[in-house]
Amino acid sequence: MNLKHSISTAKLTLSDLDKITFQSLTLELSDEVQQKIIRCREYLDEKIKNTSQPVYGINTGFGSLYNTYIAPDQLEKLQENLVKSHACGAGPEVPEEIVRLMLFLKVQSLSYGHSGVQLQTVQRLTDYFNNNIYPVIYEMGSLGASGDLAPLAHLALTLIDDGEVTVNGERKSGNQINKQMNWQPIHFKAKEGLALLNGTQFMSAYGVWCLLHAKRLLRLSNMISALSLDAFDGRIEPFLSQVHNIRPQHGQGEVAKEIFNLLKGSELINQPKKHVQDPYSFRCIPQVHGASLDALNYAAETILTEVNSVTDNPLIFPEEDMIISGGNFHGQPLALSLDHLAIAVAELGSISERRTYQLISGSRNLPNYLVANPGINSGMMIPQYTAASLVSQNKQLCTPASVDSIVSSNGQEDHVSMGANAATKAYRVVNNVYHVLAIELITAAQAMHFRRPLKSSVVLEEFLHTFREHVPFVEEDRVLHQDMVKAEKFIREFSLV
Numbered sequence: 001m002n003l004k005h006s007i008s009t010a011k012l013t014l015s016d017l018d019k020i021t022f023q024s025l026t027l028e029l030s031d032e033v034q035q036k037i038i039r040c041r042e043y044l045d046e047k048i049k050n051t052s053q054p055v056y057g058i059n060t061g062f063g064s065l066y067n068t069y070i071a072p073d074q075l076e077k078l079q080e081n082l083v084k085s086h087a088c089g090a091g092p093e094v095p096e097e098i099v100r101l102m103l104f105l106k107v108q109s110l111s112y113g114h115s116g117v118q119l120q121t122v123q124r125l126t127d128y129f130n131n132n133i134y135p136v137i138y139e140m141g142s143l144g145a146s147g148d149l150a151p152l153a154h155l156a157l158t159l160i161d162d163g164e165v166t167v168n169g170e171r172k173s174g175n176q177i178n179k180q181m182n183w184q185p186i187h188f189k190a191k192e193g194l195a196l197l198n199g200t201q202f203m204s205a206y207g208v209w210c211l212l213h214a215k216r217l218l219r220l221s222n223m224i225s226a227l228s229l230d231a232f233d234g235r236i237e238p239f240l241s242q243v244h245n246i247r248p249q250h251g252q253g254e255v256a257k258e259i260f261n262l263l264k265g266s267e268l269i270n271q272p273k274k275h276v277q278d279p280y281s282f283r284c285i286p287q288v289h290g291a292s293l294d295a296l297n298y299a300a301e302t303i304l305t306e307v308n309s310v311t312d313n314p315l316i317f318p319e320e321d322m323i324i325s326g327g328n329f330h331g332q333p334l335a336l337s338l339d340h341l342a343i344a345v346a347e348l349g350s351i352s353e354r355r356t357y358q359l360i361s362g363s364r365n366l367p368n369y370l371v372a373n374p375g376i377n378s379g380m381m382i383p384q385y386t387a388a389s390l391v392s393q394n395k396q397l398c399t400p401a402s403v404d405s406i407v408s409s410n411g412q413e414d415h416v417s418m419g420a421n422a423a424t425k426a427y428r429v430v431n432n433v434y435h436v437l438a439i440e441l442i443t444a445a446q447a448m449h450f451r452r453p454l455k456s457s458v459v460l461e462e463f464l465h466t467f468r469e470h471v472p473f474v475e476e477d478r479v480l481h482q483d484m485v486k487a488e489k490f491i492r493e494f495s496l497v
Contacts, residue, residue, distance in 0.1 A: 006030045007111050007126070011308050014300060017208050020104055021097070026130040027107060029123065036113025037122055041189075043318035044116040048075070048190055056314050056325040058116075058191045079193030080160055086153035086197055087163065089138025094151065094202075096166065098427075099134040101205035102155060105307055106196070114310045114317065115195040121186050124159055133177060136164040137202075143408060144331035144401075144419030147312065148202030151420070156196040161185035191314075198312035203334045206423035207303045210338070213430045214296050214345045217437065218289065219496050221348045222255060223463060224441050225285050226262040228355045229269070229278075230456045231447035233364045236260070236269050238283045251297070252290030259285060266457040275364075281354035288351045295344035302337035331419030335402035338422035342429045346394040349433035352440045353387040359447045360384055370446040370474075377477045380443050383484065387439045390432040397425045397432075438487035442471060442480075449473055466494070 003025040005016070009032060019025060029037075044058075054060050059070050070078050094102075107125050110117050128135070135158050141150025157163025158174030165177050178185055228234075237243075239260040244253040263269045277283060314325040360380045362368040371379030401422035407414050445464055448456065455461055470490045471483050 004028055007033050007107055009033065009036070009112060012108070012304065014212075014304065017304075017307065018212055021101060021209060021212055027104065027126045029107075029111065029119075029126060033111040033113075034119060037111065037117065037119045040113045040116050040316050040318055041118055044191060044316055044323075045189070047323065048072070055323055058194075058314070058323070075190040076188055079188035079190065082193040082197065083153050083156045083160060083188070084162065086149045087157050089141040089150045089154050091138050091140035094137040094139055096134045098205045098209055099137055099155075100129065100132075101208055102137070102151070102201045103129045103134075105201040105204050105208070106152070106155065106199065108307065109199055109201065109310055109312065110195065112310045114315050115312050116191045116316045117195050118186070118189060118192065121159065121188075121192060121196075124183065124186060127181070127183075128165075131167070131181070133165050133167045133181075136166060136171070139424050142202055142420035143406065143413070144200075144203060144335055144417035144421070145329065145415070146409075146413050147198035147329035148200060148331075148420055149197050151202040152197045152199060155201075156193065159186040159196075160188065195312045198329045200306060200311045200329060200331050200334060200419070203331050203338070203419045203423045204303065204306050206427050207299070207334055207338055207341075208307065210341055210345075210423070210426045210430050211296065211300055211303050213434075214299075214341055216496065217345060217348055217430065217433055218293055218296065220437055220491050220494075221289055221352060222258050222285075223262060223460070223496075224437055224444060224491075225282075225289070225352070225355060226259050227448070227456065227460050227464065228359060228440060228444040229259070229282050229285070230263065230266055230460065231268075231444045231451060232278070232282060232355070232359060232366075233268065233271075233273065233275075233451070234278045234282045235273055235275075236263060238278070239263070239286060244286060249287075249290055249294065251293030252286045254293060255290040256286035262459055263457050266460070267454045268451055268456055271454065279354070279358055281351050281358060285351070288347060292344040292347050295340050299337040299341040299344075302333050306334055331417035332402065335417040335419030335422045338419060338426045339398075339400040339402045342394075342422070342426040343398045345426070345433050346391075346398050346429050349387075349394055349429075349436040350391050352433075352436050353384070353391045356380075356384050356387055356440045356443045359443045366447055366450055370443065370450070371476070373476070379474065379477070380446060383439045383442060383480055386484070387436045390436050394429050394432050397429050401425060434488050434492060435484070438484055438491055441467060441491060442483055442487050445471070446474060463494075 005025050008030040110122050135155045137151045137154040142148040161175045163174045239256045244256045311328045360369050368374040369379030369381045371377040401418040404418045405415050470486050
């Protein structure tokens with residue numbers, strides 16, 4: 001049975017976003033939200049009827065055409081033309097999981113009652129979400145300012161019987177899906193197309209997805225690195241609280257405590273050591289993972305603020321009798337935080353690849369490439385190559401998008417955030433790091449075989465046992481691509497309590 005989520009003005013939490021992203025649920029508009037939307041639209045209709053003053057985007061052109069007055073009988077056509085002319089996306093199609101979040105976030109933003117849309121427009125977007133109808137949207141086209149114009153135009157096209165959607169894996173035109181669902185096309189009123197296009201929901205949707213997966217990757221990194229540490233016959237001292245109490249970086253201390261607890265009861269960690277210290281990729285796990293944790297907490301604060309905000313333009317304040325043209329659509333907060341998030345996640349992959357390299361290097365009485373007969377068998381040699389390739393690509397993807405800008409709209413939009421590029425880059429980094437961690441897990445699990453009969457902690461042995469049900473020990477060379485696919489699927493789906 002589907003769960004329900006009521007769209008309201010209550011502040012969304014990370015837990016709410018997790019449910020919306022990963023669970024099957026339906027949306028419904030609360031009575032409070034419906035009244036706010038209706039009140040704002042009624043105010044705007046009355047204002048248009050009784051004023052001849054130019055109001056940006058309502059009775060004027062857009063961007064550098066803001067000085068062009070539009071006659072009252074052309075206001076609805078203006079909004080329809082806006083959506084059609086701005087649907088200029090390019091590149092790969094946006095994944096359905098992101099489009100689903102875009103639908104939700106657009107509904108949420110419009111529901112605060114400052115955008116002037118019709119209730120039926122918001123309800124139709126809700127119906128799309130509830131029926132798994134996903135407008136076809138393209139990755140490229142947004143500058144991350146003036147809103148995510150091109151992507152959101154593709155989101156809005158099918159409302160007016162144009163564009164395309166996918167439903168149950170089948171592609172349909174806007175006209176086809178409206179007929180199938182027995183829906184009448186929406187007739188945009190003044191300001192409505194602008195409200196749909198002006199907003200940060202493309203950047204925000206990617207941001208929500210990346211943040212939730214980044215937090216998962218951090219926890220997986222801690223667990224897998226603890227297993228690698230034991231497999232490498234590493235030392236526990238770098239994780240003792242005394243070390244971190246005198247450098248009280250929040251994330252560093254949290255990670256050290258988590259790794260220490262994961263290794264409690266391990267026979268391997270407690271055995272006498274011949275070496276006095278470990279390489280940085282093991283010894284500095286708290287400092288590196290911890291810095292990523294701190295960066296993700298910063299990104300979380302920014303993204304949560306954004307999804308609880310109104311980001312279109314102009315903004316309507318019925319109670320104050322004000323319509324204000326501002327810049328809430330500018331994606332700079334998201335651009336900076338998404339660049340930061342991508343770097344934080346990439347570093348989890350970078351240090352993971354180094355641990356993989358150490359484990360296959362023939363150190364600490366482990367065989368070269370972690371096979372009993374190296375030479376005739378290459379063992380774990382090439383998975384490390386793949387991890388290195390992914391890590392290197394992440395370095396290139398982590399060049400900040402937020403330091404870039406380019407003039408558009410004849411100079412009216414003269415500084416843009418490039419937050420959309422930051423968002424799509426972060427998405428690729430997150431997916432790459434899943435692959436990198438999967439390779440470390442395969443490698444650590446392989447190395448553990450050569451430490452028997454000694455065991456790790458109960459928690460890590462259970463984790464390893466569950467993993468071995470999916471990916472068996474490598475006795476001799478086989479096609480490891482399949483192991484990597486299974487390992488990645490395993491860590492994406494493994495229940496982290």
